[in-house]
Amino acid sequence: MEKKICTISITTNWLDDKYTFYEDDTIKRAYDNSNSASEVTEWLEPKQISKQNKDKLIKSCPEEFKERIMLILDYP
Incomplete structure (x- = not known):
């Protein structure tokens, strides 16, 4: 596993x-489908992430x- x-x-x-x-430019998403569902994990390519979610990710990203x-997400 990459760092x-x-x-x-x-x-x-x-x-x-x-x-x-991750440092090899991979992206792992962990999310809940519903209140009662357990966490779902998937590996994503940047093009699979909506512009809206990319905006949220950049806004919430630690400055350092x-x-x-932004490079990994090919943003904007």
Whole structure:
């Protein structure tokens, strides 16, 4: 497993939605489908993430990682 850069949460209400970024430019998303469902994990390509979620991720990103995360997400 590659080294983790950071994890960014864009959780809304009670449903978890976390993205973990790795140094090999991979992205892991862990989220809840519903209040009663357990966490689902998937590996994503930047093009699979909506512009709205990319905006939220960049807004919530710690400043020291922002430039690197923007490169990984091909943002804007």
